Amino acid sequence: MISSDVLRGYNDTMILYLLLKEPSYGYELAKKIKENSDGQYIMKETTLYSIFTRLEKNGYVTSFFGSETSGKRRTYYEITPLGKEYYHEKCEEWDLTKEVIEKFIERGQ
Incomplete structure (x- = not known):
């Protein structure tokens, strides 16, 4: 399993990536993050909902209630145009981060 500390700065990116496809x-x-990481990263619900709050406050996502007819109504999230811009900025940042960290990784030592 990957430490949540390692990925904390990229939780937004993972969520926005998934929202690019559909609300x-x-x-x-959370299920898709676990599946896409082959079970190596599990995002806690408390983390997830604090991220939604921050993303919505910053204008990167909007929320709406689903149209479920039975049980509790779900809150859905949808990426905004500003969220798409932020996602692409985070992707560029990730490329730079990988480049810098690779300078300090020596395999086989």
Whole structure:
């Protein structure tokens, strides 16, 4: 498993990436993150919902209630144009981060 400390700065990126494809809700996104990471990263619900709050406050996502007819209504999240810009900025930042860190990684030592 990957330490949450390692990925903390990129949680937003992972969520926004998944929202590029379609609007979704918390449980479904957490499940997709676990699946896409082959079970190596599990995002806690408390982390997920604090990220949603921050992303919405910054204008990167909007939320709306789903149209479920049974049980509790789900809150769905959708990426905004500003969120897409932020996502692309974070991707560029990741490329630079990898480049810098690779200078300090020596395999086979």
